[in-house]
Amino acid sequence: MREGAAARRDRVLETVRARGEVRVTTLARELGVSVVTVRRDVEELSRRGQLARGHGVARSLTSVPGQQEAPRTVDAAAPAVGLIVPEHHSYLFEAVRGARAVLEAAGVRAALHIARHHPGAEREMARQAVEQGARGLLVAPRWRTADAPALDERWLCELPVPAVLMERRPEAGTPLHALDSVCSDHWYGAHLALDHLIGLGHRRLVLAARDDSPTARTLRTAFARIAAERPEVADWAVVLTSEAAAATAPDPTRQPGTGGQAAPLVDLCAVLREHRATAAVLHADVDALMLVQQLREGGVRVPQDCSVVAYDDVVAALGSPPLTAVAPPKEEIGRVAAEVLLRRLEHPRGAAPEAVRRIELLPRLVVRGSSAEAAASPG
Numbered sequence: 001m002r003e004g005a006a007a008r009r010d011r012v013l014e015t016v017r018a019r020g021e022v023r024v025t026t027l028a029r030e031l032g033v034s035v036v037t038v039r040r041d042v043e044e045l046s047r048r049g050q051l052a053r054g055h056g057v058a059r060s061l062t063s064v065p066g067q068q069e070a071p072r073t074v075d076a077a078a079p080a081v082g083l084i085v086p087e088h089h090s091y092l093f094e095a096v097r098g099a100r101a102v103l104e105a106a107g108v109r110a111a112l113h114i115a116r117h118h119p120g121a122e123r124e125m126a127r128q129a130v131e132q133g134a135r136g137l138l139v140a141p142r143w144r145t146a147d148a149p150a151l152d153e154r155w156l157c158e159l160p161v162p163a164v165l166m167e168r169r170p171e172a173g174t175p176l177h178a179l180d181s182v183c184s185d186h187w188y189g190a191h192l193a194l195d196h197l198i199g200l201g202h203r204r205l206v207l208a209a210r211d212d213s214p215t216a217r218t219l220r221t222a223f224a225r226i227a228a229e230r231p232e233v234a235d236w237a238v239v240l241t242s243e244a245a246a247a248t249a250p251d252p253t254r255q256p257g258t259g260g261q262a263a264p265l266v267d268l269c270a271v272l273r274e275h276r277a278t279a280a281v282l283h284a285d286v287d288a289l290m291l292v293q294q295l296r297e298g299g300v301r302v303p304q305d306c307s308v309v310a311y312d313d314v315v316a317a318l319g320s321p322p323l324t325a326v327a328p329p330k331e332e333i334g335r336v337a338a339e340v341l342l343r344r345l346e347h348p349r350g351a352a353p354e355a356v357r358r359i360e361l362l363p364r365l366v367v368r369g370s371s372a373e374a375a376a377s378p379g
């Protein structure tokens with residue numbers, strides 16, 4: 001009689017708990033089933049929180065008495081996985097940290113390639129990584145403008161090694177739609193910010209955001225749609241944090257911090273007065289900190305006169321007051337992207353192709369000292 005899935009998973013769990021860590025191929029051989037079947041069992045048990053998945057292994061969540069797990073050794077001479085991210089991007093460097101942890105735990109070396117802010121930079125980094133023997137790539141293109149993904153379609157789709165997009169969500173129906181990708185659900189992030197402020201009694205809301213990244217564009221669109229659909233909202237507005245945050249092509253000849261003057265921030269005090277707004281969502285963190293300082297200098301108290309929710313949560317906690325923030329799962333994005341890539345790399349040659357994975361992870365709201373109940377309206 002053929003063993004049922006529930007009984008087989010019990011045996012998988014019992015074996016893993018007894019040994020601490022077992023390779024998926026070993027489990028398949030001992031259970032007399034295919035590697036694909038065991039992999040599905042391990043994924044389901046991991047989803048239930050009963051064990052942990054690794055690169056081709058299943059791990060117990062509890063230590064095995066008398067057994068000490070030896071750390072994996074990363075072979076510096078072995079082919080690496082290339083990580084391609086834009087320069088000066090602290091948000092994505094958190095994703096790099098998560099990816100590196102997963103790769104090194106699997107004994108795979110991570111090689112970081114930092115792309116300058118000019119057209120074609122990521123393509124050049126990918127070319128160099130492949131020439132240096134990279135087995136696969138984790139790529140986070142800058143995509144400063146809305147039409148930038150179309151310019152990267154050809155080279156990304158023609159890469160000779162597996163690739164996973166990090167924190168980027170290609171449009172449906174485009175060639176890039178067929179690439180593995182792992183991304184935060186920024187639409188849900190906008191919902192968290194608005195729902196928090198509306199729940200505190202705020203009815204007039206402003207979003208001051210950038211427009212020079214996929215995250216910013218998604219956030220602007222989502223805020224406008226959600227605010228328009230919420231019957232509690234009496235008025236709302238979306239403004240640019242500054243002209244420098246607009247989606248214009250950067251000057252490739254200019255070094256960061258040299259030449260020219262930084263564009264002034266939006267006059268948020270004036271925007272609040274115009275819309276009689278009592279709350280603002282500010283993207284990204286550094287802009288949020290500077291705008292809160294601007295409000296303070298203009299006599300607007302946070303949160304007494306204006307509640308603030310920052311978006312990104314990279315340095316929001318360092319504000320005065322510490323800023324309530326929507327926190328995308330930045331490190332987890334990197335971890336999951338690395339796991340998806342490792343799974344691609346271990347897929348048996350000649351086996352039926354696996355489905356493309358488009359994974360979205362939900363942000364969370366971290367409530368701190370910059371948001372409070374709306375003051376009662378006079379009269």
